[in-house]
Amino acid sequence: MVEGPRNVMEDLVKKAVNEIAPEYPELCICNRCQVDIIALTLNKLGPKYVVSSQGEIQARVELAGRQPQIDILLAVRDAIEQVVARPHHHRL
């Protein structure tokens, strides 16, 4: 069984979704909608794969910069707004 590579962007996007989602009380909190938001965001931003812990540290430092952080936050907000406007399931 091959392990890795790890997509550092996935961690950062999940963390950002957890932080930002509470700002949208109209957002459905079911697992499907959370996963939709994460997938939409990751497809837009693209992956950041690493194969070693040293590579991961370097990638995290790069992605902590001002512009990458802005890009991540904007992409998460866009994805949340898409899912709010059109959830991929019928509301109960």
Ligand SMILES: [Zn+2]
């Ligand atoms: Zn939902």
